[in-house]
Structures are given as structure tokens and as C-alpha cells.
């Protein structure tokens with residue numbers, strides 16, 4: 001069997017659970033917490049890993065994984081380099097999507113919304129909670145830039161390690177948090193025969209969440 005035809009035959013039926021409008025309740029943030037807790041209880045690895053999609057000025061989509069670090073005031077928080085490719089894309093287009101896939105639970109959560117930088121004081125608090133190596137790494141890596149070889153960042157790391165030796169490592173201005181404020185959240189539960197359950201929440205101008213069921 002060729003690799004191509006092998007791929008075509010990979011097929012998983014989903015049968016673990018069902019999802020209905022009663023189960024989700026009326027607040028998708030509360031329900032997200034519930035699913036996240038269930039993912040934690042199930043001891044999934046990288047449970048907070050989410051795909052972040054951004055759009056560049058030329059209209060092209062870009063996606064990569066980042067780690068969810070909190071849910072504050074209904075917003076989903078992660079940390080990164082503001083001068084990275086994603087940082088530049090966010091600067092020109094504040095519409096983003098994030099996505100969680102918890103395959104062991106046969107669940108997907110799709111979130112679309114608007115992104116903004118976290119207040120500097122909050123980025124400072126999180127930065128200062130990181131291990132020393134990660135704090136130095138934030139200084140050492142010009143994230144997303146082409147580098148001629150790995151030595152560049154190794155040397156940068158050593159330079160900053162020496163510079164901050166014995167003292168505090170401040171947060172670089174180019175590094176901090178973002179908050180994604182959701183405008184819609186869809187919960188997907190895999191079901192048998194591709195007859196999956198999809199419950200979509202959208203927020204209206206008054207801040208109320210409205211709920212609907214989508215065909216799979």
C-alpha cells in the first residue's frame with residue numbers, strides 16, 4: 001500500500017460522548033473552563049497548547065501553536081515576542097482565531113475574536129514568574145528572524161547571561177502578553193458516523209451570548 005493510499009484509509013470513529021445545548025449552559029467561558037478541567041483530569045499532555053491563526057497585511061493566513069496562560073475577564077491569554085512575525089501580523093490585523101484539539105476526548109474548541117496587548121504590569125508579573133533560562137531566552141531570540149546558524153542565539157544567550165549575572169532579569173520591551181477577546185466560540189464533540197455535535201456561541205452588541213447548533 002502506498003503512503004498516499006495509506007493516509008486515505010486512516011479513519012477514526014468517535015464515540016466517547018455527546019454534547020447538547022443543555023450541557024453547554026448559556027455561558028461559553030464557564031463551559032470552556034469545564035472542558036479544560038476535564039482535559040486536565042484526563043491528564044492530556046500539552047492541554048493548554050492552542051493553534052493561533054493570524055492574518056498578514058497581504059491577506060495571507062498564518063498559524064502556529066502557542067500556550068494558553070490564563071483566562072482573564074473572558075479573554076484568552078498567551079505570551080510571545082511582539083516583534084515576531086505574529087506580532088507584526090497582529091499589529092496590522094487584530095482579528096485572530098485560536099483552536100484547541102483534545103483528541104483523547106474527541107473534542108475541538110474554535111474561538112474567533114479580537115486581540116490586544118496585555119497591560120505591561122501583567123506581562124511583568126508573568127515574565128518574572130518564568131524560570132531564569134526562559135527569561136534569558138526571551139532576550140536571546142530575535143523570534144522569526146532569519147539567523148545564519150544556531151550559534152547566533154547561543155552567543156546572545158551567553159551575552160545576556162553575563163550581563164544580568166547576579167541581578168534581576170527585566171522583561172524585554174519586545175516580549176509580553178496578548179489577550180484574545182472571543183466573539184464566537186464553538187464546541188465540537190466527535191460522534192459516530194461523522195454525525196458530530198457542534199454548539200456555537202456568538203456574542204451580540206450588548207455582550208449577551210447567543211447559542212445555536214451547527215450541522216457537522
Ligand SMILES: Cc1cc2nc3c(=O)[nH]c(=O)nc-3n(C[C@H](O)[C@H](O)[C@H](O)COP(=O)(O)O)c2cc1C
Nearest residue numbers: 049064065066067078079080081084085086087144
Ligand atoms: C507546544 C508548543 C508551544 C509553543 N508555545 C509558544 C508560546 O507560548 N509563545 C510563542 O511565542 N511561541 C510558542 N511556540 C512556538 C510557535 O509555534 C512559533 O514557532 C513561534 O511563536 C514563532 O511564530 P511566528 O514566526 O509565526 O511569530 C510553541 C510551539 C509549540 C510546538
